[in-house]
Amino acid sequence: MKGLFVTATGTGAGKTTVATALARALRADGISVAALKPIETGVDPVAADARALADASGDPALADDPRWYRAAAPLSPYAAELDGAPPLQLDSLLATLCEHARARFVLVEGAGGLLVPLDRDHTIADLAVSLHLPLIVVAPDRLGVLSDALTTCEAAARRGLTVGALVLNRTTPEPDVSTRSNARILAERLPRIPIVLHGYGATDVDPALRALAR
Numbered sequence: 521m522k523g524l525f526v527t528a529t530g531t532g533a534g535k536t537t538v539a540t541a542l543a544r545a546l547r548a549d550g551i552s553v554a555a556l557k558p559i560e561t562g563v564d565p566v567a568a569d570a571r572a573l574a575d576a577s578g579d580p581a582l583a584d585d586p587r588w589y590r591a592a593a594p595l596s597p598y599a600a601e602l603d604g605a606p607p608l609q610l611d612s613l614l615a616t617l618c619e620h621a622r623a624r625f626v627l628v629e630g631a632g633g634l635l636v637p638l639d640r641d642h643t644i645a646d647l648a649v650s651l652h653l654p655l656i657v658v659a660p661d662r663l664g665v666l667s668d669a670l671t672t673c674e675a676a677a678r679r680g681l682t683v684g685a686l687v688l689n690r691t692t693p694e695p696d697v698s699t700r701s702n703a704r705i706l707a708e709r710l711p712r713i714p715i716v717l718h719g720y721g722a723t724d725v726d727p728a729l730r731a732l733a734r
């Protein structure tokens with residue numbers, strides 16, 4: 521499988537924003553893309569992320585596969601299971617992902633951050649490991665990002681996951697005082713990981729992100 525796994529320092533960091541922009545950019549480069557959201561919660565009743573990703577792929581049906589994991593409660597899959605929702609079946613999700621990945625570059629969006637529990641034993645990181653895909657880690661470019669991003673990258677490295685890029689995402693129009701030095705400090709501490717910026721309201725992506733698809 522060729523592609524990237526889009527994870528984040530936490531929920532609402534900008535995974536869908538960056539993944540949809542990247543999907544459109546890759547399609548403009550002539551690459552056939554399937555941007556997928558295999559696990560989505562807070563689906564009541566619309567799987568909004570899956571829809572946005574499928575539309576950005578130019579293949580709206582990608583969002584409608586009934587085998588994707590969906591839960592109404594805006595919780596981790598394990599928390600939803602404890603609440604009475606059917607348990608997530610990781611093996612079957614992997615098989616479905618492989619089917620959709622045939623002959624296409626996949627962008628797989630996780631759910632929340634890297635260590636979100638899928639069931640008693642597994643996290644989002646296990647899904648990324650099973651898919652053998654490099655990560656894009658999306659992190660809001662604001663005060664607190666240094667520790668959040670370093671923690672996520674350390675957890676990834678510990679599991680043998682490669683981080684293809686760390687995206688500092690401007691989720692607000694006005695940057696806070698930390699944004700002057702966030703990129704520099706992260707680059708110093710993560711010398712092997714490209715740090716790229718994604719601007720507020722940006723529709724295109726940094727060329728370094730496009731380059732990950734080559």
Ligand SMILES: Nc1ncnc2c1ncn2[C@@H]1O[C@H](COP(=O)(O)OP(=O)(O)OP(=O)(O)O)[C@@H](O)[C@H]1O
Nearest residue numbers: 531532533534535536537632690691719720721722
């Ligand atoms: N660069 C940006 N410019 C403008 N708005 C942004 C940007 N990044 C994120 N947002 C907004 O912040 C919110 C959260 O972003 P997004 O849905 O992409 O996060 P996510 O990581 O996919 O969240 P989830 O964990 O729910 O999947 C959305 O309303 C989105 O439009």
Ligand SMILES: [Mg+2]
Nearest residue numbers: 535536569629
């Ligand atoms: Mg999302």
